[in-house]
Amino acid sequence: MNTLGYAVLGLLVREPLSGYDLKKRMEQRVAFFWSARHSQIYPELARLEREGMVAHTVVEQQDRPDKKVYEATTTGLETLKDWVTEPVEPRPARDELVLKAYSMWLAEPQEALALFREQERRHEEQLRQYEEIQSWMEREWNGDLERRDSPRFASYAALRRGIFYEREYAEWCAWVADRLDKDGGGEYPRRSQRNAAAE
Amino acid sequence: MNTLGYAVLGLLVREPLSGYDLKKRMEQRVAFFWSARHSQIYPELARLEREGMVAHTVVEQQDRPDKKVYEATTTGLETLKDWVTEPVEPRPARDELVLKAYSMWLAEPQEALALFREQERRHEEQLRQYEEIQSWMEREWNGDLERRDSPRFASYAALRRGIFYEREYAEWCAWVADRLDKDGGGEYPRRSQRNAAAE
DNA sequence: TAAGTCATGTAAAAAGTTACATGATTCT
DNA sequence: AGAATCATGTAACTTTTTACATGACTTA
Numbered sequence: 001m002n003t004l005g006y007a008v009l010g011l012l013v014r015e016p017l018s019g020y021d022l023k024k025r026m027e028q029r030v031a032f033f034w035s036a037r038h039s040q041i042y043p044e045l046a047r048l049e050r051e052g053m054v055a056h057t058v059v060e061q062q063d064r065p066d067k068k069v070y071e072a073t074t075t076g077l078e079t080l081k082d083w084v085t086e087p088v089e090p091r092p093a094r095d096e097l098v099l100k101a102y103s104m105w106l107a108e109p110q111e112a113l114a115l116f117r118e119q120e121r122r123h124e125e126q127l128r129q130y131e132e133i134q135s136w137m138e139r140e141w142n143g144d145l146e147r148r149d150s151p152r153f154a155s156y157a158a159l160r161r162g163i164f165y166e167r168e169y170a171e172w173c174a175w176v177a178d179r180l181d182k183d184g185g186g187e188y189p190r191r192s193q194r195n196a197a198a199e
Numbered sequence: 200m201n202t203l204g205y206a207v208l209g210l211l212v213r214e215p216l217s218g219y220d221l222k223k224r225m226e227q228r229v230a231f232f233w234s235a236r237h238s239q240i241y242p243e244l245a246r247l248e249r250e251g252m253v254a255h256t257v258v259e260q261q262d263r264p265d266k267k268v269y270e271a272t273t274t275g276l277e278t279l280k281d282w283v284t285e286p287v288e289p290r291p292a293r294d295e296l297v298l299k300a301y302s303m304w305l306a307e308p309q310e311a312l313a314l315f316r317e318q319e320r321r322h323e324e325q326l327r328q329y330e331e332i333q334s335w336m337e338r339e340w341n342g343d344l345e346r347r348d349s350p351r352f353a354s355y356a357a358l359r360r361g362i363f364y365e366r367e368y369a370e371w372c373a374w375v376a377d378r379l380d381k382d383g384g385g386e387y388p389r390r391s392q393r394n395a396a397a398e
Numbered sequence: 399t400a401a402g403t404c405a406t407g408t409a410a411a412a413a414g415t416t417a418c419a420t421g422a423t424t425c426t
Numbered sequence: 427a428g429a430a431t432c433a434t435g436t437a438a439c440t441t442t443t444t445a446c447a448t449g450a451c452t453t454a
Contacts, residue, residue, distance in 0.1 A: 003293075003295055003298065006298060006302070007298055009302075010298065010301050010302040013302070013305070030298075030301070032292055032297075033292055033293065033294045033297035033298055033301070034291075034292075034293055034294070034297075034298050035291035035292075035293070077305070080302055080305060081302075081305040081306060083299070083302075084299050084302050084303055084305060084306040084311065084314075085299075085306045085307065085310035085311055085313070085314055087314065087317070088295050088296050088299065088314070088318065090321070091293075091295065092233070092234035093231055093232055093233075093234075093364075094202075094232065094233055094234070094290075095232045095233070095360075096202055096287050096290065097287050098231075098232035098233075098357050098360045099202065099205060099206055099209065099229075099232055099233050100282070100283050100284075100287065101353060101356045101357050101360065102209050102229070102232075102353050102354065102356075102357045103205070103208075103209040103212070103279055103280075103282075103283050103353060104283055104347075104353050104356070105346075105347065105348050105349055105350050105352055105353040106212070106276070106279060106280040106283060107280060107283040107284045108284065109347045109348075111284035112283065112284055112347075114284070115283075115284055115286065115287070118286070119287065122289070146378070146381075147304075147386065148303075148304065148308045148311075148378070148379055148386065149304050149308075149386055150304055151304050153304055153378070154300060154301050154302060154303050154304040155301065157300045157301075157303070157374075157375050157378070158297050158300050158301045160371060160374065160375075161294075161297045161300065161371050164367045164368075164370065164371045165292075165367065167367075168363045168364065168366075168367040169363075171363065172359065172360050172363045175356075175359065176356050176359075179345070179347070179352075179356070180347055182345075
C-alpha cells in the first residue's frame with residue numbers, strides 16, 4: 001500500500017464515492033495535506049479493488065453518465081485502522097518559496113518584496129477560508145467535535161492543522177517582507193574596497 | 200530548468216562544492232525546505248554543466264579520492280537571479296501525519312495519543328536545534344543579518360521559516376494530543392441510551 | 399579487521415504531472 | 427452554438443526513492 005491508497009480509503013470509509021466525486025472531495029477537504037489528479041485516482045481505485053480494499057457497484061443515471069460507486073471493504077477499513085497508529089517517518093519538506101528566499105540576496109529588493117507580499121496575501125486568504133469552514137463546523141457539528149471516535153473530530157483536527165500552517169506561513173512572509181521593505185535596508189556600500197564577496 | 204537545479208545553484212553561487220559536499224550542505228542547511236539523494240545530485244550536476252550553468256575542475260588529493268569541484272557560471276548566476284523573483288505557483292502540500300489525523304477516529308485513542316506525543320517531541324527537538332543555529336547566527340553574523348544583499352540575511356530568513364514551521368507543528372500535535380488525552384474524551388455511549396460512562 | 403568517511407556514479411522502480419482521448423448532458 | 431459539468435480512462439513524461447556498484451583511505 002502507498003500513501004495515496006490510505007488517502008482514498010480515508011475518504012471511502014466515511015462515505016461511498018465515485019472516482020469523480022473522490023477527486024472533488026480531495027480538492028475540497030483534503031487539499032491542504034494530500035492531493036492527486038484524476039489520472040492517479042482511477043488507477044489507484046482499480047489497484048485497491050484488486051487487493052480487496054474497496055468494491056464498486058455501477059449506478060445507472062438517466063440525466064448523466066453512469067458511474068462506479070466505490071466503498072471500503074472490511075479489509076480496507078482494517079488496513080486503514082492499522083496504518084493510522086503506525087509511526088511516521090519524517091519526509092523531506094519541499095517548499096519552493098523558502099528556496100527562493102535562500103537566494104533572494106541576488107535579487108532586486110523591490111521585486112523580492114512584491115513576491116513575498118503576494119504570498120503573504122495568498123496565505124492570509126487561504127487562512128480566512130479555512131477559518132470560515134472552522135466556524136461552520138463549530139456551529140453545525142458542535143458536540144461531535146470532542147468525540148474521539150467521530151470522523152467530525154478528525155476532520156476538525158486536520159482543518160486546524162491547515163489553519164495553524166497558513167497563519168504561520170503568512171506571518172513568515174510578512175516577517176521577510178518587512179525586512180525587505182525597510183528603506184535603505186542595509187546594502188553594502190556600492191563602491192568601496194570592501195567588495196561584496198559571496199559567502 | 201527544474202527546482203532541484205535551482206537548489207543546487209543556490210548553494211553553488213555561495214561557494215564551489217563537490218557533489219559529495221553539496222549533498223552534505225543539503226542535509227545540513229537546506230533539509231527543511233529541499234532535499235535530494237546523491238543519486239539525484241550527480242546527474243543534476245552533469246545536466247547543469249551541459250546547459251552551461253556550472254563548470255567543474257578536478258581537484259587531486261593525496262589522502263583521499265580526487266574530486267570534481269563545481270562552481271556556478273555567470274549564466275548560472277543570472278538564471279538563478281531571474282528565477283528568484285518569478286511568481287510561485289502553489290504546490291499541493293503532502294503530510295502523512297495530517298492524513299493519519301483525518302482517520303484517527305478509527306484508532307484506539309491510546310495508540311493515537313502515543314503517535315502525536317511522539318511527533319510533538321520530535322518537532323520540538325527539531326525546533327530547539329534550529330533555535331541553536333539561530334543563536335549562533337545572531338552571535339556570529341550580527342550586522343550582516345539586516346543586509347538584503349547578503350547571503351547571510353537569506354540563510355537567516357530561510358532558517359526562520361524552519362523555526363516558525365516546527366513551532367507551529369509541535370503546537371498542533373500538542374493540541375491534538377490534549378484532545379485525545381482527556382479521560383473519557385467523549386466516546387459515544389457503548390451500550391445504553393445514556394450511560395454515566397461518557398461525558 | 400571491521401566500520402566509517404570520502405567520492406562518484408548507474409539502474410530500476412515508484413510516485414506524480416501533463417497531455418491525450420471520448421462522450422453525454424446541461425447551462426448560457 | 428459554445429462552454430461547463432459529469433464521468434472514466436490511458437500514455438508519456440518528470441521527479442523522487444531505493445537499490446546496485448566500486449574503491450581508496452582512516453579510525454577504532
